Amino acid sequence: MGEIIKSIEKYLMDDYSFFTTPGHKQGKGYSNIENLFRYDLTEIDGLDNIHDPYECIKDSLNKLSEFYESTKSYYLVNGSTSGIHIMFFSCFNEGDTVLVERGCHKSIINAIVLRKLKVLYIDRDKYNVDLLLPDKFSFIDYNSKDIIFNDILKIVENNKEIKGVILTNPNYYGIYIDQKKIYSYLRSKNILFLIDGAHGAHIKAFNKSISCVNKFCDISVMSAHKTLASLTQGAYLHVNKSSMVGKVDEYFSIFMTTSPSYIILMSLEKGLYDCVKYKDVSQNxxxxxxxxxxxxxxxxxxxxxxxxxxxxxxxxxxxxxxxxxxxxxxxxxxxxxxxxxxxxxxxxxxxxxxxxxxxxxxxxxxxxxxxxxxxxxxxxxxxxxxxKIFEIFPKIYDLDNTKAFEPYEVLYKPYEFLEIKKCVNRIIFNDIFLYPPGTPIVVRGEYIQEKHVEIIFEYLKLNYRVNGVFNRKYLKVLEENN
The missing domain is CATH 3.90.1150.10 (Aspartate Aminotransferase, domain 1)
Structure with missing residues (x-):
């Protein structure tokens, strides 16, 4: 027996309660399914083809689109990451400029690198952090209204070249932004609005107090496996703009595996049917x-x-x-x-x-x-x-970050490892961030300043794990003269 199987079986010998992904909670969302391997089939007659659906998959996708009220919806078996890549390649051309959250998921940064986009950042992360601090450590004044909308408006008005805005909604913690006003404004500017709704597949069925994340945007992706009874890697992609369907179809064919898991497809449909079932149930x-x-x-x-x-x-x-x-x-x-x-x-x-x-x-x-x-x-x-970590957060958001290169430009340049204290005024090769909560200190292609180094040392002194620091001593920086 292999090492992975032994480890999993040993783990499952104990009676755990799972408050983590995937949403099916070790199969508790399923009944009457034995020997799951029987369902591991492929594109044979009678079982349709996800790349050219015309029978059962087509019918199921129509129901998915009907439930989420999209122009067209897709099942993804490569996870939300594939959906992010499909969105970026369908919406933008090389050299376009996009506005993303500074603390966005790494799949978004990877898509920016792959598509060779220029990037601007909105610092939403400071609000995520502040809202979860004890009151006495709070450092943000919330007297003004529409904070995120106004932040976006200011950046867009000062950067006319922006082609798209990408937000995460809701985020890991469950904090949610009303998208309606942002969407209306961006449409008036002919700017695309994309949503990483990885944590929002369940909202339309289970939470009537907020709008479904795919409603006020052009394209959205949802990780069905996070909050529904779908298997890991199962996700939904929703397009709300008919003029974009053709391109999305093309890039779906490029990024989607040619060997789709029918077990994951089956679980994605299960997640959909659960949503339909529970949508009108008052207690959940x-x-x-x-x-x-x-x-x-x-x-x-x-x-x-x-x-x-x-x-x-x-x-x-x-x-x-x-x-x-x-x-x-x-x-x-x-x-x-x-x-x-x-x-x-x-x-x-x-x-x-x-x-x-x-x-x-x-x-x-x-x-x-x-x-x-x-x-x-x-x-x-x-x-x-x-x-003492609470005292450090305000310092991060006071930093003046200066970009030397776009993230994709850095990828092709030679780098070296240097002791942290020697990295001032050098250009960072990879993102440096505290996780959790994923707060970036300096991102790929930016100059490292003395304040960055001070904050990194403060984190390490408090025994926090700082991603992007190697052996708690070195940073990866571009070689000089690059």
Whole structure:
């Protein structure tokens, strides 16, 4: 027996409750399916062809498009990453300029590199961080309205060459932006609006308080496997602009595998049919999430919800209440302590972040998973400490970042490894960021400044993992004279 199989079987010997992806929670969303390998078929007569659908796949895709109210929708078996690549190649030409979030998913940066695009950044990440800080550490004034819209408007008006804007909505934590006003403005400027909705496939069926992420945009991609009962790598791609369908068809054919997994296709359809089934059901797992938040309301742990985010942000942001983002009220507990406590008690969380943990429940979690979570939160014996990380975040967002090269230009240049302290005024080869939460300190192609080096050392001193730092000592920089 192979090493991977042995490791998985050993892991599954314990009775874990999964508050992480995939959304089917180890098959709890399925019934009456035995021997999954029987379904691992290919494009044979009677089973259609995803590259030229004309029978069962075509009928299923029509239902997908009907449910999400798109012009055309696609099943993706290469994950949302393939959808991101399809979007970028369908919408932009080499040399075009796009506006993306500075803390966007790496698949977006990779698409920018592959398509050889010029990039400008909007710094939404500072709001994500600030909203999850204890109040006394908050560093943003939310008195103004439409913060993200105004940030986009300012950048677009000063950079007429922008061809597209790409936002992540909702993000990993469940924080959500209303897209309607942004979409209306960008349409008036003939600028494409693309959405990485990897965490939003469930919203139309389960969360009536916010708009489905594919509604107010030109193209969107959703990771069905994250929040629905679909297998890992299963995703949906939605096009809302009929003039773009032809190009999307072409790049779908280029980026999609020629050996699509029918098991993943079957699970994508399962996710769709679950959405149709639950859309008109008044009670769903969001009620379980809300009940859980009420149970811990008197503790030092806050279950972030829509009311919390809307109040703190002065209605600039909303929240997807199907996500469980737990934050420490006073910021004096280490997130890994809680994460490890839950793991020891057979509860698997999605991730830790600087002030808490993120859990991703779905409609496939049985009720006793939530009961088990509550009991173990209640039994958590925290160790208080002073979390100095909060003092560093405002420094990151005060940095003046200077770009020397576009990200794709850096890829073809020679590099070397240097000690961090020797890298001032050199050009970084790869992104340097703290994960979680994914906050970039300096991104590929930018100059490294003294303040960057100071912040990197501060992170390392606090024993945080800084991605892009090698052996906690070296950075990868372009060779001089490049």
């Amino acid at each position: 797992y969001i009620d379980e999430c809300n009940d859980f938040r009420k149970l811990i309301i008197d503790s030092d742990i806050i279950g972030v919800d829509n009311d919390w985010i809307k109040t703190k942000s002065n209605n600039n942001f909303c929240y997807d209440n199907s996500r469980l983002c737990l934050m420490f009220r006073y910021g004096n507990v280490h997130a890994m302590d809680l994460y490890n406590h839950l793991l020891r008690n057979k509860i698997v969380c999605e991730m830790t972040y600087f002030n808490g943990i993120v859990l991703i429940p779905s409609y496939c979690n049985p009720q006793n998973d939530f009961q088990k979570l509550y009991l173990n939160i209640r039994n958590f014996k925290e160790i208080k400490y002073i979390n």
